[in-house]
Amino acid sequence: MTPTTTSADIRVTFWGAARTVTGSMHLVEVGKHKLLLDCGLYQGRRAEAWQRNKDFPFVPSDIDAVVLSHAHIDHCGNLPNLVKRGFKGPIYCTPATRDLIAVMLADSAKIQEEDASHLNRHRRPGEPTIESLYDFRDVRRTMNLTRSVPYDTEHPIARNVTARFVDAGHLLGSAMVHLKVADVASSPLAGRASAGLGDPALARPANEGKTCTITFTGDLGRKDVAILRDPAPIPPAELLISESTYGGRNHPGVEMLADDLCHVVERTSARGGRLLVPAFSLGRTQTIVFHLHQLISAGRLKRLPIFVDSPLSAAATEVFRLHPECFDEETSLLLYKDSGLFGEELVQYTRTVEESKRINDCREPCIIIAASGMCESGRILHHLKRNVGDARNTVLIIGFQAQHTLGRRLVEKRQELRILNTTCPLNAEVAVLNGFSGHAGRDEILAMLTPLADPGRKVRLVHGDPDQAELLKATLLERGFVDVAIPDRGESVTLAG
Numbered sequence: 273m274t275p276t277t278t279s280a281d282i283r284v285t286f287w288g289a290a291r292t293v294t295g296s297m298h299l300v301e302v303g304k305h306k307l308l309l310d311c312g313l314y315q316g317r318r319a320e321a322w323q324r325n326k327d328f329p330f331v332p333s334d335i336d337a338v339v340l341s342h343a344h345i346d347h348c349g350n351l352p353n354l355v356k357r358g359f360k361g362p363i364y365c366t367p368a369t370r371d372l373i374a375v376m377l378a379d380s381a382k383i384q385e386e387d388a389s390h391l392n393r394h395r396r397p398g399e400p401t402i403e404s405l406y407d408f409r410d411v412r413r414t415m416n417l418t419r420s421v422p423y424d425t426e427h428p429i430a431r432n433v434t435a436r437f438v439d440a441g442h443l444l445g446s447a448m449v450h451l452k453v454a455d456v457a458s459s460p461l462a463g464r465a466s467a468g469l470g471d472p473a474l475a476r477p478a479n480e481g482k483t484c485t486i487t488f489t490g491d492l493g494r495k496d497v498a499i500l501r502d503p504a505p506i507p508p509a510e511l512l513i514s515e516s517t518y519g520g521r522n523h524p525g526v527e528m529l530a531d532d533l534c535h536v537v538e539r540t541s542a543r544g545g546r547l548l549v550p551a552f553s554l555g556r557t558q559t560i561v562f563h564l565h566q567l568i569s570a571g572r573l574k575r576l577p578i579f580v581d582s583p584l585s586a587a588a589t590e591v592f593r594l595h596p597e598c599f600d601e602e603t604s605l606l607l608y609k610d611s612g613l614f615g616e617e618l619v620q621y622t623r624t625v626e627e628s629k630r631i632n633d634c635r636e637p638c639i640i641i642a643a644s645g646m647c648e649s650g651r652i653l654h655h656l657k658r659n660v661g662d663a664r665n666t667v668l669i670i671g672f673q674a675q676h677t678l679g680r681r682l683v684e685k686r687q688e689l690r691i692l693n694t695t696c697p698l699n700a701e702v703a704v705l706n707g708f709s710g711h712a713g714r715d716e717i718l719a720m721l722t723p724l725a726d727p728g729r730k731v732r733l734v735h736g737d738p739d740q741a742e743l744l745k746a747t748l749l750e751r752g753f754v755d756v757a758i759p760d761r762g763e764s765v766t767l768a769g
């Protein structure tokens with residue numbers, strides 16, 4: 273049983289990304305109002321994930337509004353299901369996030385339908401039919417509810433509550449969410465009938481009487497990475513809900529990334545081989561293409577065919593081009609001089625299966641970038657199956673590879689790999705570049721949180737495996753925070769209003 277709150281209490285309950293890195297979802301209750309921070313898809317084994325995502329631990333129609341940090345599927349991917357199950361309120365996000373989720377959720381709807389038919393094919397006699405988590409109609413309804421709010425604008429989202437998006441530097445459009453809650457009990461608005469969003473009272477700055485503040489970091493990015501601005505300072509708040517993905521680990525610096533990438537391409541080309549890059553369609557693919565374009569424009573790399581074999585990447589890259597307001601100064605300047613930053617002239621984006629198959633006809637050294645990032649599904653599997661046996665080729669790993677994935681077996685350089693029901697010898701080179709992570713490393717998170725150290729501030733660490741979150745917690749306690757916790761799923765924290 274969760275404790276009851278007074279009208280002035282604010283309670284946050286952690287329903288996802290609690291002691292794990294997937295399914296980000298936190299419920300904020302302000303008196304009778306209910307707001308949701310993120311509504312991510314829990315990703316894991318197919319049947320377990322379906323069950324976990326299907327039912328919400330609250331009534332979706334009771335939620336007044338959703339505030340979305342960014343467009344990665346573990347933060348936004350269950351929104352269409354929330355809508356399908358009765359949510360009708362606004363979904364606030366930055367303009368770039370809105371455009372990215374249009375692409376991401378449409379793709380996810382297809383995957384949901386495929387997953388449901390897979391589960392149905394494997395169900396035991398007598399078991400009920402499994403229904404797709406959502407379909408394109410739910411995605412369309414979801415998009416109708418989205419409201420774009422630019423960075424650094426205080427926007428009313430519920431009675432006495434404003435939200436401000438602050439650049440998180442993690443992905444195009446990614447944001448930290450700063451909530452300001454006016455004291456309901458002493459506010460001049462107290463006792464009035466529930467105000468709709470059209471009520472001018474909502475435009476009243478939430479600073480009359482005592483206010484409570486909450487900052488949710490979403491996913492935090494890194495300094496000095498290509499394309500994006502550095503993360504802005506974390507807005508101070510009474511409650512800090514911080515990600516902790518790399519709470520105990522640092523990444524290699526970003527300075528040598530372009531050089532390292534250049535060397536891998538050069539030595540593969542010199543062997544007459546192909547470079548295969550498994551990459552997530554959103555974020556990582558655009559970063560790699562950006563670096564390749566820069567290296568070729570600067571004359572450091574010879575021009576060679578580059579294929580991005582992913583319809584989703586092609587669509588996501590279109591969205592990048594539409595949002596130069598999210599770029600750092602260097603990229604904005606480059607864009608001013610050169611409109612081809614995302615490989616418009618260098619890269620062939622393949623959409624159809626026929627186009628994908630034609631890549632196999634390319635006889636010269638080339639680069640093939642395809643999803644999925646951990647080689648668990650997607651077109652990269654066909655390319656790996658055809659190419660890992662040839663010692664001239666290279667597989668370039670640029671992201672974290674979870675246990676039991678094909679990507680991890682590649683990193684471990686197993687002699688043989690099972691790919692699409694075929695046993696393939698691994699003769700290709702496997703190169704690993706770890707610096708492409710979109711997440712802040714341990715020292716970077718600490719540099720952002722430490723200036724906020726204050727015994728009166730609560731910190732709740734989410735979006736991290738327990739070992740990483742524990743290491744971050746220990747250091748935050750040394751740095752002057754007192755109330756730091758790693759909540760379990762369903763655990764709450766209360767702020768007195």
Ligand SMILES: [Zn+2]
Pocket residue numbers: 342344347442443491
């Ligand atoms: Zn993310």
